[in-house]
Amino acid sequence: MSILVTAEQLQALLASGDRVVVLDVRWKLGGPPGKPLYLAGHIPTAVYVDLDTELARHGEKDEGRHPVPLIDDLQRAARSWGIDPGDTVVVYDDLSNLSSARGWWLLRNAGITDVRLLDGALGAWIAAGYELETGDVRPTPGSVTLEYGSLPTLDGDGAAALASTGVLLDARAPERFRGEVEPMDPRAGHIPGARNAPAAANVDASGRFLPADELRARFEALGVRDDRPVGVYCGSGVTAAADAVALTLAGFAPALYPGSWSAWSNTPGRPVATGA
Structure with missing residues (x-):
């Protein structure tokens, strides 16, 4: 099943009349809030x-x-977004999919098989010349049934072990990984044994994911191999999902x-470890 959809493909899906649910997941660490941006203009039919x-x-x-x-x-929540069993779901943001990847990962882990990211995010839709609509979309409630377990996850002990037995990647910016700055959490640094793979480096200047072979070369340079388990984390589990997308694209x-x-x-x- 494809992970990415282009703006042109999404426009064709919407025009076809086939079942497709579009989700707008605009969010940035520290704001501004995404809902006002959504109300001011979003892809037609998209639910915030x-x-x-x-x-x-x-939680704790x-x-x-x-x-x-x-x-x-x-x-x-998924039912309130209008998702029915078998629907195609397309998720986007305005941040090179660094936020919307969280939606992709959660819904895939919860058993929805056809979840895609808009490659290039909202900017690609606008660059293609397609219209935006304003206001709030409130769809007819759906009937999807969800259950976690479709994708592998780690707890803290599992992450610590993977740093020794496989490759554990940290998707945060290099300065946070090294422990030079920490704007959000009580201690600066990274999990001992982790390697830095900033999620922002998975995309080109237009916000589109790099080709699969380039992504694969990037991760192989960090020690990722087909015969070694690989895990990923970030600050709070959001941009880690963008690394998970890139790793999946890379095979x-x-x-x-x-x-x-x-x-x-x-x-x-x-x-806690610090430094490169």
């Missing part, structure tokens, strides 16, 4: 999805800043640590 409240839940500090939502809550099967650094750094006794 709030990452903080619908693609995450509030050692669960991280964006714990995975309870399956009943995610199912309730690997990554596990994701949803708690990520925000959970690790809030757990007493977890060691």
Whole structure:
């Protein structure tokens, strides 16, 4: 099943009359809020999805800043977005899919098989000359049934072990990985043994994912191999999903640590490494 859809392909899907649910997941660390941007202009039929409240839940500090939502809550939200069994779901943002990848990963992990990312994000749609619509879209509720377990995940112990037995990638910016700055979490640095693979480097200047062979070469340079398990984390499990997308495009099967650094750094006794 394809992961990416171009603006031209999405426009054709919408024009065809086939079942396709479009989700707008505009979100940025520290804001601004995505809903006003969505209301001002979004892809026709797109439903706004709030990452903080619908693609995450509030938990204890050692669960991280964006714990995975309870399956009943995610199912309730997915039905409110109009998703029925068998639907094609297309997710986008305005940040090179660094935010919307969270929606892709969650819905894929919850059992929806045909979830795609708009390659190049909202900018690609606008660059292609397609129209935007304003206001809120409230679809007829759907009937999809969700269950987690379709994609591999890691907890803190699993991430620590993978750093020794396989390759554990950290999707954050290099300065956060090295521990030079930490704007959000109580300790700076990274999980010992992890290697830095910033999610922003998976896309070109237009926000489109690099070709699969280039992505594969990038990850192989970090030690990723077909015969070694690979996992990924970030600050709170959001941009890690963008690395998971890129790894999947490159032909690997990554596990994701949803708690990520925000959970690790809030757990007493977890060691911290700094530097490159």
